Amino acid sequence: MGAVIAYELSLEAKFDITVIDQNSPAQGSTGAALGVLMAVISHKVKGRNWRLRAQSLARYQTLIPELEAKTGQSIPHNTQGILSLCFDAEALPRWRSLQTIRQDQGHALEIWSPQQAIHRCPHLHNPGLVAGIYSPQDLQINPTALTQALVAAAAANGVKFCFHQPVTQLETSAAEGRCTRVHTTAQTVAADAVVVSAGLGSAALSQALNRPLALGPVLGQGLKLHCDRPLGHPDFQPVINGNDIHLVPLGQGDYWLGATVEFPPNTAEAEVLAMQPEADRLQALIDGAIAYCPALAVATIGDRWFGLRPRPQGQAAPVIQPMAGYNNVWLATGHYRNGVLLAPATALAVRDWLVGNTG
Numbered sequence: 001m002g003a004v005i006a007y008e009l010s011l012e013a014k015f016d017i018t019v020i021d022q023n024s025p026a027q028g029s030t031g032a033a034l035g036v037l038m039a040v041i042s043h044k045v046k047g048r049n050w051r052l053r054a055q056s057l058a059r060y061q062t063l064i065p066e067l068e069a070k071t072g073q074s075i076p077h078n079t080q081g082i083l084s085l086c087f088d089a090e091a092l093p094r095w096r097s098l099q100t101i102r103q104d105q106g107h108a109l110e111i112w113s114p115q116q117a118i119h120r121c122p123h124l125h126n127p128g129l130v131a132g133i134y135s136p137q138d139l140q141i142n143p144t145a146l147t148q149a150l151v152a153a154a155a156a157n158g159v160k161f162c163f164h165q166p167v168t169q170l171e172t173s174a175a176e177g178r179c180t181r182v183h184t185t186a187q188t189v190a191a192d193a194v195v196v197s198a199g200l201g202s203a204a205l206s207q208a209l210n211r212p213l214a215l216g217p218v219l220g221q222g223l224k225l226h227c228d229r230p231l232g233h234p235d236f237q238p239v240i241n242g243n244d245i246h247l248v249p250l251g252q253g254d255y256w257l258g259a260t261v262e263f264p265p266n267t268a269e270a271e272v273l274a275m276q277p278e279a280d281r282l283q284a285l286i287d288g289a290i291a292y293c294p295a296l297a298v299a300t301i302g303d304r305w306f307g308l309r310p311r312p313q314g315q316a317a318p319v320i321q322p323m324a325g326y327n328n329v330w331l332a333t334g335h336y337r338n339g340v341l342l343a344p345a346t347a348l349a350v351r352d353w354l355v356g357n358t359g
């Protein structure tokens, strides 16, 4: 989130931008993400949540070529859409109504019979399949490559990145309602405006500003699979989503599979942040994918990983708003399961605030 905000702000000549991160790029939740961008195929149809999704989808169309041209780095992404498998006949009317709404909004959503779905994706096999919902406009993007390209492009535009520097203190002027300086382990940065976009770390930073934001981790596990050859038709490799399990094609027979959704135990904060993945949850994920794509049973399992998604407690995700009590601090955090999708729209919202609120 920090990288995309810095990049959008770097396109405005008036800002002198410093990004501070205690780690290297894409080491937090972003580094664990699958980068599936569910906009048109989501059931959000109005209000803030749909607006952010639609804005992000539109900005991704220009952002990817813009970054690739500027940095010379390729950002692996899949434009062959997302196919969501429907196993519940009672859910079909809701999909049909979504299809009508999307049509009115200018987006395509196709509803395929089981035969059509299996004809286009012959690696799918499930006797319980009721329909395939195909969204040709939704994307998938490699979140780490995206972040690295954003950092490179923003740096080329003059943004200063300070990696491996935890923010240790936020100095404030209570009389003015401002955060005036950001202290790290290595330096002090004077600031006219501060954007808190530290994922789960935003909880401690907001606490330091006496405006605690409740954020909890929701653990997600993923893994990489290799098949001897691409599943289904090599020239049609959409992301498949069955029962909330994503099968993400990467090319050359490689796939990502994910992600589990593991809520923390109801225990002390330190234990919650030290959450560890549960092996049986990963096995259930693999079994669930094999149920709709039997060829995965003989795939070779490669890397496994997990990350902690930042989930707001007591309010809806994401948290994109001015921090109460301050007139120069903005929160852009708590994106939970959709931070990669919502990153561009978040950055545009922050840019609009800063353009309107700084001299």
Ligand SMILES: Cc1cc2nc3c(=O)[nH]c(=O)nc-3n(C[C@H](O)[C@H](O)[C@H](O)COP(=O)(O)OP(=O)(O)OC[C@H]3O[C@@H](n4cnc5c(N)ncnc54)[C@H](O)[C@@H]3O)c2cc1C
Pocket: 001, 002, 020, 021, 022, 023, 024, 025, 026, 027, 028, 029, 030, 031, 032, 033, 034, 035, 036, 037, 165, 166, 167, 168, 197, 198, 199, 200, 201, 202, 205, 219, 220, 221, 222, 258, 259, 260, 306, 307, 308, 309, 310, 332, 333, 334, 335, 336, 337, 338, 339, 340, 341, 342
């Ligand atoms: C397994 C998994 C799969 C996912 N799949 C998807 C998906 O398909 N699509 C999607 O849209 N989203 C997905 N997500 C969610 C997505 O990863 C998050 O919503 C998003 O990455 C959050 O981005 P962020 O920048 O806010 O947080 P992070 O990526 O966690 O970054 C926070 C940064 O803040 C830094 N930081 C924290 N505290 C401090 C401090 N005190 N000082 C300095 N720096 C600090 C950290 O070092 C880190 O770099 C997935 C998440 C997981 C775990």
